[in-house]
Amino acid sequence: MSVKQHIKEYKRELVLEAAAKLFYEKGFQKTTIDDIGAALGVTKPFIYTYFENKYAILEQLFDQSYGDLYVDLTQVLNDKKGSAKDRLQRFVALYVAKNIEYQKFSAIMLEEEKSLSSKKIGDIRRKQRDFDARLARLIEEGASNGEFHVSDPMIASLAISGMVRWTHRWYSPQGRLSVADLTRTMSDLALNLVGCVRA
Amino acid sequence: MSVKQHIKEYKRELVLEAAAKLFYEKGFQKTTIDDIGAALGVTKPFIYTYFENKYAILEQLFDQSYGDLYVDLTQVLNDKKGSAKDRLQRFVALYVAKNIEYQKFSAIMLEEEKSLSSKKIGDIRRKQRDFDARLARLIEEGASNGEFHVSDPMIASLAISGMVRWTHRWYSPQGRLSVADLTRTMSDLALNLVGCVRA
DNA sequence: GATCCAATATACTGGGTAGTATATTTATTT
DNA sequence: AAATAAATATACTACCCAGTATATTGGATC
CATH class of the missing domain: 1.10.357.10 (Tetracycline Repressor, domain 2)
Known part of the structure; x- marks a missing residue:
C-alpha cells in the first residue's frame, strides 16, 4: 500500500474514532456530521470523502x-x-x-x-x-x-x-x-x- | 374525579401506550409525533393537548x-x-x-x-x-x-x-x-x- | 515558479419534523 | 334549537441537518 493510501486509511480511522466518541456520548441520531467534523477541526465534505453517508x-x-x-x-x-x-x-x-x-x-x-x-x-x-x-x-x-x-x-x-x-x-x-x-x-x-x- | 377528567386521563394513557409501542419498535428519535397520532387515528394537536412536547x-x-x-x-x-x-x-x-x-x-x-x-x-x-x-x-x-x-x-x-x-x-x-x-x-x-x- | 491535480472549504438546497395559529367540528348549556 | 365552550383538525412556520455543487487552497510535477 502506498503512503498516500496509508494516510487516507488513517484519516478514515480518525473519523471513525471521533464518531464513536460522539455516538457514545450523545447517541447516533443526536450527533450531526458537523459535530464529527468539528471534533476533528474539519468540515462536512471531508467526512463525505471517506464515508458515503452518516x-x-x-x-x-x-x-x-x-x-x-x-x-x-x-x-x-x-x-x-x-x-x-x-x-x-x-x-x-x-x-x-x-x-x-x-x-x-x-x-x-x-x-x-x-x-x-x-x-x-x-x-x-x-x-x-x-x-x-x-x-x-x-x-x-x-x-x-x-x-x-x-x-x-x-x-x-x-x-x-x-x-x-x-x-x-x-x-x-x-x-x-x-x-x-x-x-x-x-x-x-x-x-x-x-x-x-x-x- | 369527574367523568371528564377520567376520560382525559384515559386519552393521555392511550397516547403513552401508542408512544411506547413506537419508541420500542423504532426508537424515540425516529418516531415522529405524527406517527403517534397516526397510530391513534388522530392528529398532532391532539397529542399536544396532553403533553407539552415530545x-x-x-x-x-x-x-x-x-x-x-x-x-x-x-x-x-x-x-x-x-x-x-x-x-x-x-x-x-x-x-x-x-x-x-x-x-x-x-x-x-x-x-x-x-x-x-x-x-x-x-x-x-x-x-x-x-x-x-x-x-x-x-x-x-x-x-x-x-x-x-x-x-x-x-x-x-x-x-x-x-x-x-x-x-x-x-x-x-x-x-x-x-x-x-x-x-x-x-x-x-x-x-x-x-x-x-x-x- | 507555472501548471495541474487532489484535498478540503464555502455556500447552498431540499426534505423532514417539532411546534403553533387558525378554522371547524362536536358537545354542553340555557 | 341558539349560544357558547371544548376538543380536534387543517394549514402553516421555522428550524435543523444530511447531502452536494462550486470555489479555493496547497502540494506534486514539469
Whole structure:
C-alpha cells in the first residue's frame, strides 16, 4: 500500500474514532456530521470523502466492533483443549476484559442497534444467537461430564452474556477495582452460576 | 374525579401506550409525533393537548416504568423477614417476571436513556445505584451469616442485575419456556451465582 | 515558479419534523 | 334549537441537518 493510501486509511480511522466518541456520548441520531467534523477541526465534505453517508459510519463501527469483540472469543469457545471449567473461566475473563477495553463500542452496539437497517439488525442478531449457542454448547459439555450442574445450558449461557455485557454500564477504570480484579471475580461468579464443583 | 377528567386521563394513557409501542419498535428519535397520532387515528394537536412536547412523553414513560418495575422490588429488598436465600429467590423471580411483563418499557429504559435530559439521566442512575446497593446489602447479609459464599457482594449484585435485565432481549413468550419456567431457572442461577448452599 | 491535480472549504438546497395559529367540528348549556 | 365552550383538525412556520455543487487552497510535477 502506498503512503498516500496509508494516510487516507488513517484519516478514515480518525473519523471513525471521533464518531464513536460522539455516538457514545450523545447517541447516533443526536450527533450531526458537523459535530464529527468539528471534533476533528474539519468540515462536512471531508467526512463525505471517506464515508458515503452518516449511516455508513455507524455500520462500519458495528462491523469493526463486532470483529474486535467476538472473533477471539469465538476462537476460545471453539478450542476443545482443557476442561470445560478452564475454558469457561478463560472465556468469561476474556469476555469481560474485551467489554471493558471496548467499552464505548459495547455501549454503542447495545444502544444503537435500532439505528441500523433491518438487514444489518438481522445479521447482528444471527451472529449473536450463534455466539450464545456456542457458549451454551460449552456449558452443556461441562454439564454432561459432571463438571457443571445446570438445568438449562441455553439460559445459563444467556445469563452469563447478560451479566458480562452489563459491565460496561457500571465499571469505571477509576474505581476501586482493577480490570484484573473484575475479570477474576466475574469468571468466578460465572463458574458459580453453572454450579461448577469448586476446589 | 369527574367523568371528564377520567376520560382525559384515559386519552393521555392511550397516547403513552401508542408512544411506547413506537419508541420500542423504532426508537424515540425516529418516531415522529405524527406517527403517534397516526397510530391513534388522530392528529398532532391532539397529542399536544396532553403533553407539552415530545420529550415530556418520554420522560413520563420513564417515570411510570421506573415505578412499575422498581417500587415492588424495592419493597421485597427491604423486607427483612425470611432467610437471605428465600428473599433473594423471591426477589430474582419477581425481577425477571417484571422485566418480561414490562418488556417494552425495560427495552426503552435501556436504549433511550441518552434521549433524556442530563438531569433526568442523573436521577435515574442515582436510583439505579441505590437499588443495586440494596441488593448488594441483601447478598452481604447472606454472606455474613454463611448462607452465601461470595467475595464481592456489590459485583454479585451487578451481575445479577445484568443477567436479569438482559432477559428482555432474548425471551419470547412464544418460545419453549413459560414465564414461570424462566423465573424459576433464573432465580436458581442467581442462587448458584452467590454460592448459596443448596438443599 | 507555472501548471495541474487532489484535498478540503464555502455556500447552498431540499426534505423532514417539532411546534403553533387558525378554522371547524362536536358537545354542553340555557 | 341558539349560544357558547371544548376538543380536534387543517394549514402553516421555522428550524435543523444530511447531502452536494462550486470555489479555493496547497502540494506534486514539469
